[in-house]
Amino acid sequence: MGLSRLDNLYRQMILEHASHPHHHGTLENADHQLELRNPTCGDVLTVQVVMQAGKVSDVAFSGSGCTISQASASMMTDEVIGKTPIQVEQMVMTFSKMVTGESTKNVEEILGDATILEGVAQFPARIKCATLAWKAIYQAIENGNKESTIGFMRHD
Amino acid sequence: MGLSRLDNLYRQMILEHASHPHHHGTLENADHQLELRNPTCGDVLTVQVVMQAGKVSDVAFSGSGCTISQASASMMTDEVIGKTPIQVEQMVMTFSKMVTGESTKNVEEILGDATILEGVAQFPARIKCATLAWKAIYQAIENGNKESTIGFMRHD
Amino acid sequence: MAKKMNNLSEDFPILQQKVNDEQLVYLDNAATTQKPRAVVEAITNYYYHDNANVHRGVHTLAERATAQFEAVRKKVAHFINASSEEEIIYTKGTTEGLNWIAASYGETFLKPGDEIVISYMEHHSNLVPWQNLAKKKGAVLKYIDLLPDGQLDMDSAYKQITDKTVIVSLAHASNVLGAVNPIAEVTKIAHLHGAIMVVDGAQSTPHMKIDVQALGIDFFAFSGHKLMAPTGIGILWGKSELLDKMPPLEFGGEMIDWVQLQKTTYKKAPWKFEGGTQNIAGVIGLGAAIDYLESIGMENIASYEKTLIANVLPEMLNIQGIEIYGPLDPEKRTGIISFNLKGLHPHDVATALDMEGVAIRAGHHCAQPLMEYLNVAATARASFYVYNTVADGKKLIEAIKATKEFFNNGIV
Amino acid sequence: MAKKMNNLSEDFPILQQKVNDEQLVYLDNAATTQKPRAVVEAITNYYYHDNANVHRGVHTLAERATAQFEAVRKKVAHFINASSEEEIIYTKGTTEGLNWIAASYGETFLKPGDEIVISYMEHHSNLVPWQNLAKKKGAVLKYIDLLPDGQLDMDSAYKQITDKTVIVSLAHASNVLGAVNPIAEVTKIAHLHGAIMVVDGAQSTPHMKIDVQALGIDFFAFSGHKLMAPTGIGILWGKSELLDKMPPLEFGGEMIDWVQLQKTTYKKAPWKFEGGTQNIAGVIGLGAAIDYLESIGMENIASYEKTLIANVLPEMLNIQGIEIYGPLDPEKRTGIISFNLKGLHPHDVATALDMEGVAIRAGHHCAQPLMEYLNVAATARASFYVYNTVADGKKLIEAIKATKEFFNNGIV
Numbered sequence A, B: 001m002g003l004s005r006l007d008n009l010y011r012q013m014i015l016e017h018a019s020h021p022h023h024h025g026t027l028e029n030a031d032h033q034l035e036l037r038n039p040t041c042g043d044v045l046t047v048q049v050v051m052q053a054g055k056v057s058d059v060a061f062s063g064s065g066c067t068i069s070q071a072s073a074s075m076m077t078d079e080v081i082g083k084t085p086i087q088v089e090q091m092v093m094t095f096s097k098m099v100t101g102e103s104t105k106n107v108e109e110i111l112g113d114a115t116i117l118e119g120v121a122q123f124p125a126r127i128k129c130a131t132l133a134w135k136a137i138y139q140a141i142e143n144g145n146k147e148s149t150i151g152f153m154r155h156d
Numbered sequence C, D: 001m002a003k004k005m006n007n008l009s010e011d012f013p014i015l016q017q018k019v020n021d022e023q024l025v026y027l028d029n030a031a032t033t034q035k036p037r038a039v040v041e042a043i044t045n046y047y048y049h050d051n052a053n054v055h056r057g058v059h060t061l062a063e064r065a066t067a068q069f070e071a072v073r074k075k076v077a078h079f080i081n082a083s084s085e086e087e088i089i090y091t092k093g094t095t096e097g098l099n100w101i102a103a104s105y106g107e108t109f110l111k112p113g114d115e116i117v118i119s120y121m122e123h124h125s126n127l128v129p130w131q132n133l134a135k136k137k138g139a140v141l142k143y144i145d146l147l148p149d150g151q152l153d154m155d156s157a158y159k160q161i162t163d164k165t166v167i168v169s170l171a172h173a174s175n176v177l178g179a180v181n182p183i184a185e186v187t188k189i190a191h192l193h194g195a196i197m198v199v200d201g202a203q204s205t206p207h208m209k210i211d212v213q214a215l216g217i218d219f220f221a222f223s224g225h226k227l228m229a230p231t232g233i234g235i236l237w238g239k240s241e242l243l244d245k246m247p248p249l250e251f252g253g254e255m256i257d258w259v260q261l262q263k264t265t266y267k268k269a270p271w272k273f274e275g276g277t278q279n280i281a282g283v284i285g286l287g288a289a290i291d292y293l294e295s296i297g298m299e300n301i302a303s304y305e306k307t308l309i310a311n312v313l314p315e316m317l318n319i320q321g322i323e324i325y326g327p328l329d330p331e332k333r334t335g336i337i338s339f340n341l342k343g344l345h346p347h348d349v350a351t352a353l354d355m356e357g358v359a360i361r362a363g364h365h366c367a368q369p370l371m372e373y374l375n376v377a378a379t380a381r382a383s384f385y386v387y388n389t390v391a392d393g394k395k396l397i398e399a400i401k402a403t404k405e406f407f408n409n410g411i412v
Ligand SMILES: Cc1ncc(COP(=O)(O)O)c(C=O)c1O
Pocket: C253, C275, C276, C277, C278, D030, D031, D092, D093, D094, D095, D096, D123, D125, D126, D171, D173, D174, D175, D200, D202, D203, D223, D225, D366
């Protein structure tokens, strides 16, 4: 039956992250923050980052969304803590390649648990849900905004 | 050979009217005048009318155009002289029906020599060329303009 | 009835396919509809026999193309009961039609302080053009409230439409709630205050007999692709006396009467609005779609869809944890059913249903202010058309139940 | 070369027909072109397998449609060598593209007293939008002269383009004279004076390799239907940094980022310009047409057409009483040949040729100021494409001769 394929997308760990997301909430002392909207469904995600000694020391996200976007955000927050902006950038690139089905190296090493989202590649309509949080943190760090700004999600 | 069909359109009398059009020129004392443009080709025709005792007493046309439009204009001028506005209207309607292939009564009686243009019905792209002069005189009389105005040719 | 309803799907090759190993059940008709063979073949036939540019040509193909192109204009006039085919303007779709009214009529006649009245249920295409116009002109954009079941609140309509109102613009049928609005009644209010009445017919024209004269309205826009016609073709209807007063917007091509170096005169409506080469094959396809719809009969389509909904809706309401938006009485709605399942995001629902072969949509449906009004981030939306069957409805219900099961228990 | 030129017509079912009992010779390609089977089948295939609305959908068909729709954008970018597919905007055609530049860029950046420079050979679609813009903004519309053989007069270009010039807009190739304009050279002049360079590519894109970056220009518009693609689809290309500064014109649908009751934010270019459901099947067909053209090779098409013209033109010039407008050197022109026969109106010529199966156009070709400049009421125009052959050219010559005979002697 058709639904059995869903297991490829909604792995147990993903469902758990979605129902009990890590680092969900807001930070008082964020150095960077950014609001990003998924143009397909209108879901909004806000990511806040605290940097210390050139590394991400704390991170939080808020906003509602689907299972994939919530789980992806939750996993992202777990993985970026302790990373430098350059490392985060590499993670975002790797993640983006993974979920669009492009081949890329050392995925597990770079993405850790978030590798479990690779099943999204078989669900092209959900790629944007998965990448939302990653694009948000990338733009947040890059723009260096203390004030909340609204970022752009590329359309394609 | 394909060209032989042209005889249906370009009857000898039509070619003669086109090369030596009747009432071609301008009138000094026109009661009504109107300029009409064939939207397909940009040809322009000006028709002038003098009325006397409720009848067309003189008429002239000017402007360049194709064989069909020149011949049709020339024949029109021959036929409308001495007619009342109501008669002219009937002629214009009858002519329009004839060249679009609609059935209508007493065509020869109403249109006289201009009946020879009935072959136009087989050349739909040329209907506008044939009707230009007739629509011009109809609008000229109806609008009652002493000043030259520009009329509208219906698009279809 | 020339056609048997339950066999219609045979006319649609796309419906005879499996998606994710399951028979396709296409329930995304509010987004776009599928095309019967007759429409696709009309396009093919046009390109294989008659293709030429219209109006300007003397040769045989050009004449054939022009005759067909203009014949469809007459057909459309008859289809919506316009008083003349000269009131029928070819557009790209509903969005372009509504934008043109705003950009031509609106920019010409609106003054600072004037009011434009729309409702909370409008599609962005019948909202943002007015918002933009209001901002440009210093006018005020006002919203008519909805009743709790999603119907237009007529008390609010009476309050919002005032002597300052210049334009009232409403969806004939909502693309989210399925609600059908009492256009004739609102039009009377609008006209009482000297305002014009614009109607977004994108979601009504495919599903019911339209009579623009009986509605008493001033403008009406709809899209071909939502009624089995090709993409890229739509219709803007307007009353002749209004069209005559409106400036054209796209200059060039057949809309022109006479061009001088510093001055141009234009043709009459509708041609003055049709700048450049039109979507001729789209027009031909639209004609074939109207023929197809009329061979069934718009009244028959409407009543068949009502039966379908009367069948599906109670079963959906029986699903635990479901919330359905819009009126529940089949007499007051079209075949669009927006819903949410408790604790599940509509995006996840749509993905799950897709695995079952059931194509629905999830999101804001280009109606973000309505989402806010309903206090939801998004909804799932199943939308039926005349080729759907009771069996399709059953499959939808089953798939929704299986989806709930999957997400609640993590198993299939 | 993957395809043999002399067999191309087999790919075009419409060309395999008789018209007025004579084999059709279609020489009205400047008006619109015929479609190869590959293009029509791409449309059919889309409607029979993948049709859905793009961008908004989660289900399988929507995903397929979106992927194809966006893939064509990449293909077009490559076809005209744009630096990114984000510079490729889908339009209805050239006319819409040029109008959008005038209405968006022009209305935003033009000030009273500014100058717009075009030429006497422009199609109304590249003339009336600027005329209208100039009138609205209190700007001045100026014309570059032509040389006696119909080529752009570069001395005049140097004179007309000044520091007051804000926009220069020229046809890449004339639809009457066949002349190909030295766009790169004019662009340098325009840029020297701080003006932007707009190019009407309607008559060049079908016939030669386009490289918008090599031309150095700022905007480029063309129509699908003139290069074997469906009607109702065209492309507007613009430099990203300009598109980013331009306001959208048609509001609603996928061009939107976030809509609030009184305020809306838009997507980035190109999507912000694409309001409403696009001509999706038209886009798919455009992709198939580009594939077909590239399977021949744009350079091969250009050189084949030059050979064809080099063959036909001298024979036409030999006809007594013929006047040909435009440059006579095949290196300086496309396959458009406008002509008149002494004492004969072009309308009569076109009707006569149609009786011989030869489809040409007669009229002002939407270039009334050029007609005035040439001091003619109208011209006949034969226009060739890559599926035409030397035999088609011969048939044209014969038919012209027979026409002369008929009208001069009243006999066939
Ligand atoms: C030079 C030129 N520009 C613009 C156009 C307008 O193209 P379209 O009618 O496809 O918008 C044409 C074709 O008619 C043309 O030949």
